[in-house]
Amino acid sequence: MxxxxxxxxxxxxxxxxxxxxxxxxxxxxxxxxxxxxxxxxxxxxxxxxxxxxxxxxxxxxxxxxxxxxxxxxxxxxxxxxRPVQRSSPPRDELAIKLVMAVGAPGVDIREVVGAQRRHVAEALHGYVRQRAEALARAHEHPQEMARLLVLEQLVFHAEAESRWLDVCEVRLLRLSRDGGAAGAPE
CATH class of the missing domain: 1.10.10.10 (Winged helix-like DNA-binding domain superfamily/Winged helix DNA-binding domain)
Structure with missing residues (x-):
């Protein structure tokens, strides 16, 4: 920012x-x-x-x-x-957490993914509600348009994170079926 x-x-x-x-x-x-x-x-x-x-x-x-x-x-x-450069993306705590959890002793990465999925679902619900409120007020209050744009970005980021968690879960299931360590406690 x-x-x-x-x-x-x-x-x-x-x-x-x-x-x-x-x-x-x-x-x-x-x-x-x-x-x-x-x-x-x-x-x-x-x-x-x-x-x-x-x-x-x-x-x-x-x-x-x-x-x-x-x-x-x-x-x-x-x-x-100037366009915003995406060549060096910021460190993402969730990505780091999942990377470190893979194969970590005593960590069930599926639980980590599940906890994050629940959090993202709650956040997404809140953003969608706030977006609807901002959209309803945007015609009366021009400053709501700026808030609406921020909320749209938050909705899209939450949706993308949810999709990424789906991919992570599929890969982890495939890894555990193929005999690799999925980060589940033994």
């Missing part, structure tokens, strides 16, 4: 202070990716160091306002036009 570029995008309409940026980021993403206020200010400091934002005075409450520089606008436009 690019907090750096997300903050630049939120500064595009005008100067903001850190806690407002945090609130707007969380609203825009439907609360899916909460930000720590320290993370916001650390990122703002780096953006300032890199010449992408500047401090632009303080508001009536004494909060420091940050604004985009021309270099920040250029970086933001470039970010919007």
């Amino acid at each position: 690019s907090i750096r570029h997300g903050l630049l995008a939120l500064l595009e309409p005008g100067a903001r202070y850190g806690s407002r940026l945090r609130t707007e980021f969380q609203e825009r993403t439907g609360g899916t990716w909460p930000l720590n206020i320290g993370q916001v200010y650390t990122t703002l400091g780096r953006l300032e160091r890199d010449g992408l934002v500047v401090q632009e005075g303080v508001d009536e409450a004494g909060r420091v306002l940050y604004a985009l520089t021309e270099a920040g606008r250029t970086e933001l436009r470039a970010w919007f036009t």
Whole structure:
């Protein structure tokens, strides 16, 4: 997740202070990716160091306002036009867990898969419900469209994880039938 570029995008309409940026980021993403206020200010400091934002005075409450520089606008436009690279996928805890569970003594990998499958089913149910709510409100509240897009991604990721767990289960069953260790306790 690019907090750096997300903050630049939120500064595009005008100067903001850190806690407002945090609130707007969380609203825009439907609360899916909460930000720590320290993370916001650390990122703002780096953006300032890199010449992408500047401090632009303080508001009536004494909060420091940050604004985009021309270099920040250029970086933001470039970010919007660049595809997100998938060449080095992030580490996935579930994949690591399953890889480590294969053949691990005392671990029944089928139980690991089953527990994850139940969790994904619950999460998917929740995302689908939230998506329906956001869809119903999207026409009245334009900010719901951003939340709807995030929820769509969560639904698709959960569906993909569920399909991947199906494949894992089939492979493990085949492995155990062929006489290999499937990670079941002996």
